[in-house]
Amino acid sequence: xxxxxxTTIRLEAPVQEPRTVGGPAARGVRVDAVSFSxxxxxxxxxxxxxxxxxxxxxxxVAVVGPSGCGKxxxxxxxxxxxxxxxxxxEADPAVYMPQRxxxxxxxxxxDNAALPLVVRGMGRAQARSRARPVFAQLGLAGFEKxxxxxxxxxxxxxxxxLRTLLAGKPVLALDEPFAALDALTxxxxxxxxxxxxxxxxxxxxxxxxxxxEAVVLxxxxxxxxxxxxxxxxxxxxxxxxxxxRTDAAVVRLRERALEALA
Amino acid sequence: xxxxxxxAILLLAGWEAYAQLSGIDDFILPAPTEVAAAxxxxxxxxxxxxxxxxxxxxLGIGVAVTAGLACAVAIHLSLTLRRTAYPxxxxxxxxxxxxxxxxxxxxxxxxxxxxxxxxxxxxxFPVAVTTLDGLAGVxxxxxxxxRTLDASRLQSFRRVEAPAALPAxxxxxxxxxxxxxxxxxxxxxxxxxxxxxxxxxxAIPQFETARAYAAVVVLSAFAIALFAGLRLAERRxxxxxxxxxxxxx
Numbered sequence: 041x042x043x044x045x046x047t048t049i050r051l052e053a054p055v056q057e058p059r060t061v062g063g064p065a066a067r068g069v070r071v072d073a074v075s076f077s078x079x080x081x082x083x084x085x086x087x088x089x090x091x092x093x094x095x096x097x098x099x100x101v102a103v104v105g106p107s108g109c110g111k112x113x114x115x116x117x118x119x120x121x122x123x124x125x126x127x128x129x130e131a132d133p134a135v136y137m138p139q140r141x142x143x144x145x146x147x148x149x150x151d152n153a154a155l156p157l158v159v160r161g162m163g164r165a166q167a168r169s170r171a172r173p174v175f176a177q178l179g180l181a182g183f184e185k186x187x188x189x190x191x192x193x194x195x196x197x198x199x200x201x202l203r204t205l206l207a208g209k210p211v212l213a214l215d216e217p218f219a220a221l222d223a224l225t226x227x228x229x230x231x232x233x234x235x236x237x238x239x240x241x242x243x244x245x246x247x248x249x250x251x252x253e254a255v256v257l258x259x260x261x262x263x264x265x266x267x268x269x270x271x272x273x274x275x276x277x278x279x280x281x282x283x284x285r286t287d288a289a290v291v292r293l294r295e296r297a298l299e300a301l302a
Numbered sequence: 303x304x305x306x307x308x309x310a311i312l313l314l315a316g317w318e319a320y321a322q323l324s325g326i327d328d329f330i331l332p333a334p335t336e337v338a339a340a341x342x343x344x345x346x347x348x349x350x351x352x353x354x355x356x357x358x359x360x361l362g363i364g365v366a367v368t369a370g371l372a373c374a375v376a377i378h379l380s381l382t383l384r385r386t387a388y389p390x391x392x393x394x395x396x397x398x399x400x401x402x403x404x405x406x407x408x409x410x411x412x413x414x415x416x417x418x419x420x421x422x423x424x425x426x427f428p429v430a431v432t433t434l435d436g437l438a439g440v441x442x443x444x445x446x447x448x449r450t451l452d453a454s455r456l457q458s459f460r461r462v463e464a465p466a467a468l469p470a471x472x473x474x475x476x477x478x479x480x481x482x483x484x485x486x487x488x489x490x491x492x493x494x495x496x497x498x499x500x501x502x503x504x505a506i507p508q509f510e511t512a513r514a515y516a517a518v519v520v521l522s523a524f525a526i527a528l529f530a531g532l533r534l535a536e537r538r539x540x541x542x543x544x545x546x547x548x549x550x551x
Contacts, residue, residue, distance in 0.1 A: 119450045136450040138443035145542040146465050159453045159461060189545045207451050215443075 067132065068243045069095040069118055069211055074127030075268070076113055087113040089268035091127075097210065098241040102254030104301060105264030111247040114269070115213040118245055132243065134211035139219055141200035143188040149199045150175055150184040156207040171206055178202060178236050194225040198232060205236070211243045218253060227285070230256055234281055251301065255294045256283050263300040273300035332512035340512035341519060347501070348513075352520055354497040358414065358486045359524070362421025366478055369422065370429030371471065377430075378437040379459065395427040400488065407493035417497075420489035425478035429471065436470025437463050469543035472536040479528040483521050 071093040077086045087110035095101040105111055116122040119134045135156075143152045150168055151158075153175055157167035175184060180198060188196055197217060204212055217233075218226045234257055237244065248254050254261045255277060263273040275297045279289050314334045320326075321333035328336055341348070373391065377383045403420050410416040440463050448458045490499025498517045505514040537544060 116446070119446070121446055121449060134450060136446050138441075138447055140441075140443065142441055142444045142447065144462065144465070145545070146540070155461065156451045159448070159451045159457050187542065189542070209450075213450075 068097045068099065069093065069101075069132070069134070069245060070128070070130040071114070071117065072128040072130075074117060074124040074129060076110070076117060076122065076124050077268075078113075078122075086268040088117075088124075088270065090270040091264070092271050093245070093262055095211075095243050095245055097132075097243050100237065100244040100246060100257060100259045102246045102248060102258030102261045103264060104248055104251050104254045104261060104297060105269055106266045106301070107249060109264045109267050110269030111249075111264065112215055114264075115215050115245060115247055118211065119213050132210040134213050134245075135204050135207040135209040137200060137204040137212065137214045137217055139216045141188075141193075141196040141220075143196055143199060143203075145188050147188075148184065149180065149186045149188065149191060149195075152188065153180075153199050153202040153206055155203055171202075174206065175202060177239070179232065192225070193221050194229045197221060197229055201233060201236065205240055205242070209242075211245070214244060214246045216248050217246070219249070226253075231282065233257065234283075238281065251294050251297045252285050252290075255290050255297060256285055261293075261297050263297060273297075275300065329509040329511045332515055336512045337515040337519060340510075340516040344513050344516060348498070348516060348520055351496055351498045351501045351517070352524070355483075355486050355490065355499065355521070356524060358417040358421060358489065358497065359482045359528075361414070362418050362486065363425055363475070363478055363482050365418050365422040366425030366482070367429050367471075367475060370426045370474065370478075371433060373426075373430045374433035374437060374467075375459075377434060378463070379455070391427070391430055394423065397423065399424055399485065403488050403492035407489070412493055412495065416493070417486060417489040420492075421482050421485040424481045424485040428477035428481070429474040432470045432474030432477070433467055436467030439470070440466050468540055469536070472532060472540070472543075476529055476532050479532060480525055482528075483525040487521065 071091060074088055074091045075086075076088045077084050079085070091110070091114060093101065093103070093114065103111055103114065113122065115136060117124055117129050118131050119136045120129075120131070121136070123129075143149075144155070147155070150171055151164070154162075154164075154167040154171035157170055158164060162170070172184065175181065178198065180195070180202065183191065183195065183199075186195075188199070191199065197220075201214075201217065204214075218229055221229060230253060246254070246257060251261075255275075258277055260277060261275040262271050263275070264270065265272045275293055277293055279287070279293075283290050285291075318334050321328070321331055321336075332340070373387070377387055377391070399420065402423075403416075406416040406419050410419060444462060445458065448462060453461065486497070487499035487502070490497040491503050494500045498521055502514045502517045505511065505517070
């Protein structure tokens with residue numbers, strides 16, 4: 041835990057032991073030839089079959105695929121919420137960020153962001169004072185006491201991301217975090233997220249159906265097949281940040297990813 | 303509000319006209335003005351009996367909310383209880399309370415106990431069921447998030463499910479308030495020496511029909527006041543529950 045009053049604002053270092061699902065200690069995320077099916081009302085759904093994914097520590101891996109290709113299931117496996125039927129998942133402790141912000145409507149923006157700290161047993165006052173500098177650092181100053189309904193969609197998503205960050209886990213599992221936003225807000229929030237991750241590097245698995253978003257944010261883009269999902273292509277981005285969606289290189293890589301998707 | 307008031311006045315005027323012009327005996331159907339007169343003339347008697355009934359209603363609702371809440375939480379947290387106790391909960395609501403009331407009086411005596419049991423029995427179900435629904439209605443994605451925050455079952459309950467269920471608890475309580483008054487009157491009529499239910503039962507054979515109606519007016523006013531009071535309390539205590547956006551459930 042960082043010392044109180046430290047000048048550089050660092051979030052709690054990812055101190056947890058790596059959680060391994062059937063294997064030796066992992067660093068980052070390793071998903072090896074994983075299959076997973078579940079029962080639904082319409083019978084057994086084969087969500088994933090032979091899916092593999094790697095994310096090195098602090099690497100941002102974007103996963104794109106057609107809808108219903110098992111992207112959300114992949115995140116549940118990475119977070120340890122499900123166990124694979126076959127294959128192996130090894131990952132550092134991961135925190136899940138759902139598609140909708142799901143802020144608690146009875147709590148202020150700051151208290152929402154500080155929820156992970158409270159859950160970890162911190163008192164409310166201490167949790168607030170720990171969350172406040174990060175809140176300001178990520179451009180949310182002035183909104184501490186705002187209630188979720190008073191915030192715009194983009195702001196709510198930022199608070200939700202801050203909550204994810206304050207969980208202090210090395211891996212972030214982001215499930216289409218911008219899908220509910222309008223185009224302009226989405227672009228702004230993506231830029232914000234890129235900045236936030238630059239100042240708070242984490243291993244990120246970002247699931248999205250938006251190829252452009254994947255290319256703008258990811259270090260690597262993994263393309264999945266239709267269900268049962270598996271990885272069919274990989275596009276290494278390797279472009280300097282910040283990236284603009286209109287950069288020629290971004291557009292070219294987007295085309296490549298789209299081709300792989302088709 | 304104004305339209306509702308207009309309709310009420312129109313209905314009362316129609317009733318008054320019918321009672322006055324049809325020549326019907328006032329011990330069969332007293333006119334609203336006669337009920338109002340009885341309300342004033344018998345105010346001491348009505349108040350004295352109202353205090354008894356109000357105590358039964360309030361304490362009964364207290365019993366129902368406590369038991370209903372405890373039951374909902376226990377069933378929510380335990381799969382075993384959900385399987386074993388939930389059917390019993392539903393069964394408790396199929397008990398014909400009109401028939402059981404005299405039996406409870408015979409068993410528990412003439413004092414407060416059977417009234418609390420009866421009011422509690424009719425109010426328990428709406429509280430338990432709405433609260434249970436509120437607890438179970440939390441978004442599954444939010445549960446997943448809480449699990450990846452390493453929240454224990456109890457922490458998840460305390461931080462997310464319990465607050466999210468409060469609006470449902472309030473709606474349950476509002477339904478309970480409406481039936482609590484009926485329950486209390488029923489309990490008094492099954493065996494009691496005071497209370498508004500008892501007063502009504504006595505007034506009818508004494509041809510004091512206007513007094514019986516006056517007692518009914520007091521009971522309705524009480525139920526409406528409780529209902530409105532709960533609404534107000536909910537708006538004060540849970541302002542977030544009245545906004546469509548940001549609901550967790």
